[in-house]
Amino acid sequence: MLKSLTAALAISAALATASFAADAPKDSDECLKRAIDLAESAEQKKLPEDKLAKIEDLLTKLEGHCEQSQFTEAAAVATEIEGAIGK
Numbered sequence: 001m002l003k004s005l006t007a008a009l010a011i012s013a014a015l016a017t018a019s020f021a022a023d024a025p026k027d028s029d030e031c032l033k034r035a036i037d038l039a040e041s042a043e044q045k046k047l048p049e050d051k052l053a054k055i056e057d058l059l060t061k062l063e064g065h066c067e068q069s070q071f072t073e074a075a076a077v078a079t080e081i082e083g084a085i086g087k
Contacts, residue, residue, distance in 0.1 A: 014021070024071035025071045027087070028066050028069060031062075031074050035063055035078075036057055038078060038082070039055075042055045042059075042085050045086065047085070054084055058077055062074055062078060
């Protein structure tokens with residue numbers, strides 16, 4: 001489930017190279033790169049299905065903020081995802 005989302009995000013952010021800091025991302029590519037990193041991190045953790053479902057919903061929300069250039073909101077959702085992953 002997360003693999004398809006990860007693949008879709010990877011295509012969207014293929015040119016992204018900047019790292020995501022605690023601050024809001026500077027552009028959509030940086031934002032989408034962070035979403036990919038979080039999706040991959042969640043996959044590696046082998047979390048229970050209920051947590052993965054919540055994280056997937058948050059990743060979808062994050063992607064929407066990235067696409068709409070709502071970077072402050074995206075940073076807040078990314079922080080929420082990190083909490084759900086247990087980073």
